[in-house]
Amino acid sequence: MISFLVICFTVSLSSAEFNLTIQAEDGASSSAVINYRSGATNGLAVFLKQGGKITLIFEVKGKEKCTMQVTNLLYSNDGLSDVFTLEIDKLGMIGKVVTRPHSLNGLLWNKFIPTGPFGDAVAVSEGVYNITITAQVADEYGVEIDYVSLQFMNCSNQTMTASVVRNGFIYYEEPSCHCEPCEELTTYGKVSIGLNAVTCLTAMIAIAVAVILKICKRNKKRSKSRINLVSQDDHRS
Known part of the structure; x- marks a missing residue:
């Protein structure tokens, strides 16, 4: 009987963890362009020039809170080093990425690089969130984004969920x-x-x-x- 109560107590205190991947082409931007890339996850990548921005939207459902961490961002670059930032509308800037400075006369645009986890872990609760990626510093060739992966940890409610709010309002390069x-x-x-x-x-x-x-x-x-x-x-x- 005691062991049964211990098991029930442990389950009730266990926290939910789950991941969410947002494809860049599902975001919204008036300054970005979608390029066709066979090396990208869905064959598409979003190109950002200096000062260009793209907004990715996701929704969290549940009455409690979770800790969210950016676990990966897949990008490609062929040229000088670029710098882009990630901001969440309700939480401010959560991270910055400096791309590798390397060029093969355009051949590296189809070679996407994972950043791995970066930035600060932040607390999120129920609501709609906007992640804005900004090419803060970029050479004339810019940078391309494939997707952003998020991990939700220490959720105090097993029913907490997160989903992508697809927009797709980005110009396609013909x-x-x-x-x-x-x-x-x-x-x-x-x-x-x-x-x-x-x-x-x-x-x-x-x-x-x-x-x-x-x-x-x-x-x-x-x-x-x-x-x-x-x-x-x-x-x-």
Whole structure:
């Protein structure tokens, strides 16, 4: 009987823990652009320039409190080191990330890097929260965000939950060239832009050559038919 009471008491005091991942493309921004990246979780990443911001929204339900910690942020960068901050509207700035300074002429945009846990753990209760990511310092090439992962710990209520409030109000970057070879490119930068232009030009030349050959064939057929008609008229006369 005593052991049963101890077990019940332990369960009642146990705290709930759970994780929440917010994809960057589900956020809202008037200064960000969504790029297509095969290396990103859902094939999409949000590009931020100097001063650019994106707001990610989540909702906590439950009558008690939890401790929340940013456990990971996946980003990509190709160029000088960038600095971006995370703020929660009700709690202020909770963390800052300094990206690695490294470049491979655009090839690193598709290589996403995890930050691991960073920033301060904060107390959250029931309500809607906005996480704002700001590119505080960025070079001319900016930085791209894939997702943010949050961990909720020490929740005093087992029924506490958190969910993403999807907005998705972000501009999608359209491909600069609509021919098939260009759409298959998944990396960006100086090298890939050059390859993009060469590929498009090659495709256009191939199409032009094919059209010219068809026209030449038609002209040959027409000239042959004319010669045949002339020869038939000569025989008749």
